[in-house]
Every structure is written in C-alpha cells, then in structure tokens.
Amino acid sequence: AQSVSQHNHHVILSEAASLELGCNYSYGGTVNLFWYVQYPGQHLQLLLKYFSGDPLVKGIKGFEAEFIKSKFSFNLRKPSVQWSDTAEYFCAVIKNTGGFKTIFGAGTRLFVKA
Amino acid sequence: NAGVTQTPKFQVLKTGQSMTLQCAQDMNHEYMSWYRQDPGMGLRLIHYSVGAGITDQGEVPNGYNVSRSTTEDFPLRLLSAAPSQTSVYFCASTQGRGTEAFFGQGTRLTVV
Numbered sequence: 433a434q435s436v437s438q439h440n441h442h443v444i445l446s447e448a449a450s451l452e453l454g455c456n457y458s459y460g461g462t463v464n465l466f467w468y469v470q471y472p473g474q475h476l477q478l479l480l481k482y483f484s485g486d487p488l489v490k491g492i493k494g495f496e497a498e499f500i501k502s503k504f505s506f507n508l509r510k511p512s513v514q515w516s517d518t519a520e521y522f523c524a525v526i527k528n529t530g531g532f533k534t535i536f537g538a539g540t541r542l543f544v545k546a
Numbered sequence: 547n548a549g550v551t552q553t554p555k556f557q558v559l560k561t562g563q564s565m566t567l568q569c570a571q572d573m574n575h576e577y578m579s580w581y582r583q584d585p586g587m588g589l590r591l592i593h594y595s596v597g598a599g600i601t602d603q604g605e606v607p608n609g610y611n612v613s614r615s616t617t618e619d620f621p622l623r624l625l626s627a628a629p630s631q632t633s634v635y636f637c638a639s640t641q642g643r644g645t646e647a648f649f650g651q652g653t654r655l656t657v658v
Binding site for chain 1: 577579581586587588589590591594596604636638640643644645646647649650651652
C-alpha cells in the first residue's frame with residue numbers, strides 16, 4: 433500500500449541537541465512534500481514544503497529538510513532544538529503534484545527537556 | 547481574515563446520536579477536506595471536496611456524510627455516533643492543486 437512512514441514515534445532531546453526526524457514515502461511518481469507541526473493543543477501548521485528545485489529546503493524557526501529522491505526520503509532537521517520545539521511533527525505527501533489529497537505519516541512526538 | 551473556522555471545539559455525544567461538525571473558510575479555496583486524528587495513526591482522510599457540489603470519499607468514510615453547497619462551507623455529519631468515532635476532527639482547505647493545507651482548530655469529539 434502506498435504510504436508515508438515516520439520512523440520515530442517519540443523523541444526526547446535536551447535543549448541545544450540536534451534533531452533529525454525521518455520520513456519515507458512509497459509513491460513512485462512525482463510528489464510534493466511537506467512537514468507540518470502541531471504544538472500542544474493547537475492545529476497543524478506548515479513548517480516547510482518541497483515542490484521542485486534545490487532539494488534542501490528551509491522552513492520557519494530554523495528547520496530544514498532534505499529531499500533525497502533515490503531514497504524516497506524527506507528528513508527534517510534542526511541543528512539546535514529549543515524547549516519551544518516540543519510538538520508533534522507530521523510528514524505529508526501529495527502524489528503527482530497536481531492532486532489535492534494529502535497523505536500524512538503517523539507523526540513524531542518531540543519532547544525537548546529544558 | 548479568520549482562515550478555517552471549526553465549531554464546536556468540544557462535543558460529547560451518546561451512542562446513536564447524530565450531529566454536524568461545521569467548517570467554514572474565508573480564503574476562497576476550492577479544495578476542502580475532513581481528517582480525523584487518532585494517537586499513533588496520524589491524520590486520516592474522511593471526505594474531501596474539490597469544489598461546490600463535488601465531494602468524494604477518503605480513507606475512512608464510513609459513518610460520515612458531507613455536502614458542499616457553497617465554496618465556503620463543508621459540514622461533516624455523523625449519522626449515528628459510535629464510540630469508535632471518538633477522535634479529534636480537523637477541517638482543512640487548500641488553495642490549489644499540490645499546495646499546502648490550512649487547518650482549523652479542531653473538534654474534540656467523545657462518544658459515550
């Protein structure tokens with residue numbers, strides 16, 4: 433089945449640690465890729481997106497993600513996390529770029545210790 | 547500019563009751579969708595609409611109905627609530643094909 437896989441369900445880090453959250457998708461064609469963040473008690477917000485061009489994309493709050501087509505991956509990174517980054521992070525895919533349906537991964541809960 | 551507005555924020559239903567979750571957007575987006583969020587399962591698509599008068603089923607449509615009479619509104623109806631429908635429901639809208647979704651604040655529904 434076509435899917436979006438996030439490798440870590442829960443991650444606990446100390447402030448200033450580096451973060452990398454894995455995301456793989458199984459669609460064979462062209463895709464648009466997204467990372468969304470959900471802070472406690474809030475709705476999902478866009479963190480960053482990749483449509484085409486430079487495979488290293490930068491988003492808000494110091495986050496970045498790298499699209500590696502050969503690995504069907506779109507991993508999220510941040511060099512130094514803060515307590516305020518505590519949230520749930522969702523990788524998402526729209527296949528064939530011209531579609532509407534967004535398919536989400538199961539999410540990764542990040543807890544940053546102060 | 548309110549974005550995507552969902553009501554109510556919280557709701558408790560008894561098994562067998564029906565209700566409608568409201569969703570409205572003021573961004574003139576053509577595409578709207580409903581997701582449910584359950585722990586460890588991410589967001590699963592219930593129903594979606596690509597424009598007024600056009601709706602289609604997502605991954606988990608059973609037990610839910612939708613309609614899209616206007617561009618702005620996309621209500622979700624629970625026909626006969628079941629405990630398995632206890633979840634957080636999010637409405638989202640998208641401006642165009644392949645672009646990011648804008649989400650409402652969510653409705654936390656408990657069915658007892």
